[in-house]
Amino acid sequence: MANGNGKGFVLWFTGLSGSGKSTLSKMVEERLLERGVPVEVLDGDEVRTNLSKGLGFSKEDRDTNIRRIGYVANLLARNGVCAITAAISPYQEIRDEVRGRVEQRATFVETYLDCPMEKLLERDVKGLYKKALAGEIPHFTGVSDPYEPPAKPEVVVYTGGEPPEQSCARIVKTLEMLELVPPVPGDDYGADEEAAVAARLRDLGYLG
Amino acid sequence: MALLSKLFSRPTKPRAVLIGLDGVPYTLLETLIAKGVTPNLGRLAAAGASHFQQMDATLPEISSVSWSSFMTGTNPARHGIYGFMDLKPGTYQMYFPSYPHLKAEPLWDTLGKRGKRSVVLNLPGTYPARPHEGVLVSGFVAIDLKKAVHPPSILPYLEKMGYRIDVDTSKAADADFLYRDLDETLAARERAFDHFWTSENWDLFVAIITGTDRLQHFQWHAVADASHPNHERAMAYYAKADAVVGRLLDRLGGDDLCLLMSDHGFCGIETEVLVNRHLVSGGFLKWEKDPPDSFADIHPEARAFALDPSRIYLHRRGRYPKGRVEEREVPALREELKAFFLGLEYQGRRFIKEVFFPEQIYEGPEFDKAPDLVLLTSDGFDLKGNPKKAEPFARTHFTGMHNRHDAFLLSNRPLPDKRPHIEDVHGLLLGWIG
C-alpha cells in the first residue's frame, strides 16, 4: 500500500505559462505529503534540462516531451505514487493519449489552470510574454503557438482570480472526493458550520 | 398442522433493537423504576440483575467518544475519537472530530456487507451522514438536517413532520423553555421512530433519545432533589421518554433482541475544575498572553496543557509548533504530573481518583493521537479544558456532569455474566443478528 488507499494516480496540470503549474504542484505536493501520500513532481522546466534535454518547441518536439513526461508519470502511478506533472502540455490529443495509457492501471486527473491572458501578461513571471509579443520567441504558447484547453478536465481552477491556497484546496478536495487521498481532520465543516458546532458545545459547558 | 403453520408463518429473522437514553445513570434509573416513574423500563428490569446492569463508559466519558465506542465496539485508539474537540496535527487550531474521522467500522457497515439493513436515528457522532445499507438520521452535533440524513429521499418527510435534531440548548438555561422544548423534541423524535419502524424492512433499529442528557445538564438539581419545584416536571419527562420506549417494546417480535443503554452516567456538580488553571499554578503551563485567546497563545516553556474534559497533552517538540518537551523527558514528566493531580485538593479533599497513562486504557492504530494522561475524578468534580478562566474552581448554571462508572445496560434477554463495558454492546447486537 503506497498511500492510504494504495491507489497511484497522475495529477496532470495543463495551462499557459505563468498560469501556476509550478506553484500549485509544489503546494499540492506538500498537502499530500502531510497525509502520507508518496508524491513526485515532474516539472516541465526541470524535465527539459534532463529527460528531454535537446528538444525544442516544434509541435513534434513538444509532443515527444509530453510523451516522455507521461511515460514516467505512468510508471510512478502504477507503483502507487502520485505523479504531479507541471508542463504546459498544449495539445488535447497527446494529453488524451497519456490518459489512455494511465487509465489502464491507475487514475488520470486532468487539471486545467484557467487564467486569462491579461493576468498572464500582467504577471509575466519570467518576462517571456514581453519577449514573445515583441516577436522574439517564435513558438510561444498562447501568443504565437496554439493552446487547446481540455474538453473534459476532472478539475478546473481559476488561477487568475483566486489565491493559490484556494486553487490548491479545490484540487485536494477533488482528490479526496475521488478517494485518491485520505481526508484529514478538520476540513469537513465549513467555517459557518464549525462556528455553529462550537456554539452548541459551549451551550453544554464544553470549550469555554 | 405443523406443516401448514410452517408454510404460512413468515420466515423469522433475528432482529435487534437498541434504544439509547443519553446520559441516564444506572443508579437514577433504579430510583425511577422503584418509584414507578418508568414502568416500561421497570417491566424489563424486573427480570433482575441478569437483565439490568451498571455499565462502564469510555474515558473520557463524553457522548462523542462513548457512542463511537458503542457503534464500532472499539476503544478510542481504534476508532480515533478522543473528544468533542481536538487540535489539528502540528497546530494549536481546534477542530471537531466527527463521523468522517471515525477510523473503525460502525456496526451498520459490517451488517450492510452481510446484506442486513440498519435504521439509525439520532445517534451522536454520525454527522455529516454518509450512506449505509438502510437509514441514518444523524444526532449531536448535527447542524444542517440536509447533511444529517441518508438516503436524501427521507429529507422531505422529516422536514414536513417537523423533526428536530436537538433542543435549543442556547435557551436551555430558561427552565420553562427547556421543558417545553424537551417535550416537543421528544414528540417529533417518536414520530420519526414510528415512521421508520414500519416503513423500513430493518434488521437493526437504533433509536436514541438525547433529551435526557440535556435535561440533566441543565436541571440535575431538579432531578436529584425531590423537594425542588421543577422535580415533578423532570420526572414527567422521564415518564414520557419511558412511554416512548414502551410503545417500541410493544412492537417487538418474539425473536427480537432489545437492548437499552446510556452512554455515560451522570451526577451533580459540586465544583467545576479548570484543569489548565491548575497546570499553570503547578508550573506546568504558561501562556504568552494570560488569559489566552486560544491554545495558540501557549508559551514555548509550557510543558503540558489540558483539552476537554480530562485529557492532558505534553507540549512535545515536533508535535506542536512551540513544543519543547523532549522524548527523553516524557517518562519523568508524566510521573510528575500524575503525582501533582493526585495531590490536588478542594476544601481539604482530594478529588482526582485516578490518573491513567494511555497504554493502560488505549490500544490500537490511533494510539499516537492519545492524550499523555487521562484524569478520572470523584463524582461532583467536573473537569473543564477551558484555558481562559482565571480561577481554578468555578460554578456556573450547569448542575449536572458526566461520570464513567454509572451508565446502564438493560435487555429483554439475559446478559453475559460480567460487568458490561460500552464497547461490549456492539458484539451483543452483531452476535444476535449474525
Ligand SMILES: Nc1ncnc2c1ncn2[C@@H]1O[C@H](COP(=O)(O)OP(=O)(O)OP(=O)(O)O)[C@@H](O)[C@H]1O
Ligand atoms: N491561484 C493561483 N494559482 C497558482 N499561481 C498563482 C495563483 N494566483 C497567483 N499566482 C501566481 O502566478 C504565478 C504562477 O507562476 P508559475 O511559475 O507557477 O507558473 P507556471 O504555470 O509554472 O509557468 P511556466 O509554464 O512558465 O513554468 C506565481 O507567481 C503565483 O504566485
Ligand SMILES: [Mg+2]
Ligand atoms: Mg513552471
